[in-house]
Amino acid sequence: MKLIAPVPITDAVMGASSLEENDTDDAPLWTAGAKAAGDRVRRPNHRVYECVVPHNATSAAVDYPENNSTGESRKWIFVRPTNLYAAFDSAKRTASVANGEVLSWTLTPGVRVDSLSLFGVLASAVRVRVTVAGVIKYDRTQSLRLRNCRSWSEWFTKPIAFRSDVSFTDLPMYRDAIIEIIVSWPGNIPQVGEIQIGRYDYLGAVKWEPSIRTVDYSENEPDQWGTIEFRPGESVRVVEYDLFIRNEDVDEVVRLLTKAKSAPRAWLGSPKFGALNLFGFAQDFQLVVRSPAGSFVNLQIRELT
Structure with a gap:
């Protein structure tokens, strides 16, 4: 389990972008x-x-x-x-929306970071490039296409689906790094709900049998004839993990989890199962010092919209 504490995106961090502040709203700067x-x-x-x-x-x-x-x-x-900063406001429901097929930002965090997570993504690929003193130190592209097919018929006829979340946790850590984020979707308009950039802390190993449930805020009310009117609302995940941690890390893990109960974070529970990676906060946790061999943590993370 990796936990990313984000770097605040200020005017000093934000650089060039494919977006303007006033892309989606006819909203001039306030004046008296x-x-x-x-x-x-x-x-x-x-x-x-x-x-x-x-x-x-x-x-x-x-x-x-x-x-x-x-x-x-x-x-x-x-x-x-504003559209330029919507992807950095700690809420997925307010997304930055491109004005073409490509959405990009250039960030200069000014501190050493090694991780970048994007949530609520509508796109086909995300590319991250790190430049230091004009030299490209890192350049990686991840496709968001999902082709989970069980037969040749599905391969040729099943609509292509896309992942909505993607993470990079191997960025080279340079204090003066310039980080470019390029989100693309040929023929469509990409958008990103939330971006978290920072340095990850490793909490412990996720044991098998994590559980996922959803909390649905839709309203479904039957009338006097039994007809149900559906009013769709947001649905969020609540993921429960059991972690195995070293006894030497008990105090540090408690400190990190306590801090994460009051602020949203990126939680990366598995590189294989995307449903175990989410943007949210620690709803509850319980740590048991089980034996000299190690300790266990039961952790519940609630997703934010």
Whole structure:
């Protein structure tokens, strides 16, 4: 089990991209002046807000949308992050959407990182390239195509499916690395829900028999004749793992898991089963120091949308 603690993506980290801040919303930068209901603006925090109460905004901080978007007397509501930063907002449901067949970012973390995970991906391939002082140190492409066919008939007729998550955990660790992320889908519009970049911590070995269940937020209500009306909602995974860890790592694992209960992380439970890799938080864990040979951890991870 690998746990990635993300590096915050700030203006200093963000470099060139195929996206612009204002790709998907007609949202100019906020300025003081008259605001009408329905007006959308964006702020330096890379968020888009919509005016709900007409007013004349001054340049005072109390009139900034981010300071006036909660409570009963709010004048603004938060709509979404800007398209450029949507993939870095710790939520998969707000995706960065390409304006063509390719979606790309160039990041300079400024610290040593070795891992990169993408979640909620709609694309056919993801390429990661690491450059240091103009020299390419790493260049790897992963296809997201799934061809799980049981017969020749399925091979030729079954629609091609795609993985929605992909991870790279072997990036060379240079402090001055420039990391390019290139997401492509020929003939289609790719998008990415969440990107986590950082350095992974190894927690322990995942034992066989991890379990996966889903929590569905859809609403299905029958009427008086028994007809059911379906109102689709989000569905999230809750994955339960049993880990074997070294006794020497007990304190460190407890520290990492405690910290991960209050902030989302990338959890990589298996390189073979994609369903065991998810973006979420530690809902619960229990550690038992079983014997001098090692300890066991029961860990529940809840996916975030």
